[in-house]
Amino acid sequence: MPAPVYRMMTLLSTLTTPLPLGTNLGLLHLLWMLVSGQLLMTRGAVIPGLSGCGLPRRAVQRAWAALGQGAWSSAPLLTQWAQIVAAEGRWQARAHGGYQPVAVDVTGCWRPRLQHCPTRHYQAQAGKALPAIPLGLITRVGAVGTQRLGLPVALVRAAADDPRPKTHARVLVRAAVQQCRPHEALVLDAGFGVALLQEEGAPRYVVRVAKNSTFRRAQPPAYRGRGRPPTRGALVRPLARSYQGRVRAATPPDEVATWADDGALVRAEVWRELILPTATSGAPTLTVVAIHDPRYREPLLLATSLPTSVTAQQRRALYDDRGAVAQIPLAAKQMIGAARPFVHAPETCQRLPELALLAGAILSYAAATSPAIPTGFWDRRPQPTAGRLRRALARVPFPTDFPLSARMQVKKVRTDHLRTGFWGQRRGVPRTHEPHAA
DSSP, X not given: OOHHHHHHHHHHHHHHTXXXXXXXXXXXXXXXXXXXXXXXXXXXXXXXXHHHTXXXXXXXXXXXXXXXXXXXXXXXXXXXXXHHHHHHTOOEEOOBTTXXXXXXXXXXXXXXXXXXXXXXXXXXXXXXXXXEEEEEEEEEEEEETTEEEEEEEEEEEOOSSOOOHHHHHHHHHHHHHHHOOTTEEEEEOTTSOHHHHHHTTOSSXXXXXXXXXXXXXSSXXXXXXXXXXXXXXXXXXXXXXXXXXXXXXXXXXXXXXXXXXXXXXXEEEEEXXXXXXXXXXXXXXXXXXXXXXXXXXXXXXXXEOOOTTSOHHHHHHHHHXXXXXXXXXXXXXXXXXXXXXXXXXXXXXXXXXXHHHHHHHHHHHHHHTSOOOOSSTTOSSOOOOHHHHHHHHHTSOOOTTSOOOTTOSOOOOOOTTSOOGGGGGOOSOOOOOOOOOO
């Protein structure tokens, strides 16, 4: 058995063995189908992908049933996966200024032809929201050696009673606040506003804000002796902008910091003790940092609640680590082919993207902790990437000679009375068509 195959089977079997009897074996087959790229070959079709792994017909049916009705959920699987990674000791959390980043993002599996799809997700290429299955992703950011790698800790679905993106973002931030430890800081992109983070009680965060954002000083200016005493702080505009042909200058910063990054001189302007423009007195204060990097056309504007001991360079490093959360959807959707899964039962539509994201995280971690696999004799400097490992696994059918645990066995129950195929994923009696009148 090749070493990459043995390594992957060890991780998958350790992850799925604690599951209920029968479900664990079916989920093992599903995860192997995902990490080996069979779903990519079948363009999102699950049953042909399972058959492509060399599984017999009954094993394919059991794996298909485990996907829709198996006694499993994503939360225990992610907890078990975190324990496996911690036990190996290869993954180390990254930290800047004494705080470890926890990246939060939303990804979606596009379902343009799914009938009555209640959820949508914004697609930049289309410029609008399209039917999709959105999932919120909460990831701790670390590294294996010099390779930055995310460790997913929670997958948050959109609420069934209110599937709007705004409500989903609130539920996701609320779950991220619960997952955030005292030495961690939430790192988010511009899709999550400062007001939302403050309403949900996020203690520490670094979030990107719009370039035309404005803030106010927490303390109103001193009374000048005439007129009504001021009750609101002075307006702070971090970046200059033009409106109706008139240029509105930026507010002078409270502090300016510079540092060298790969030969480029980066300048950061800092404004402290600010509140939102609509906030009242006593509202939580924040710090705004405008980072001007000559390698980018536009400056980066960050709002953060971290203490003043964290420098502007460390805040920039915390936000840069947010890029690790994009590796998991990239591996799940592009590398293993779960961008458009062809399943239709409501629960299966949610479960398959969750399982694909977990498989993408497993594939990325296994590749980073294994020797690099060259594509051919011309590949003299291979890198330990998920794509190379997936191509190596795709050449091998499901390894039936791998020594599985005694708990990994077929559950001996009668199944001949159950529905199979498409109707096997449906609960309830299907509708029958009335015969046409003569």
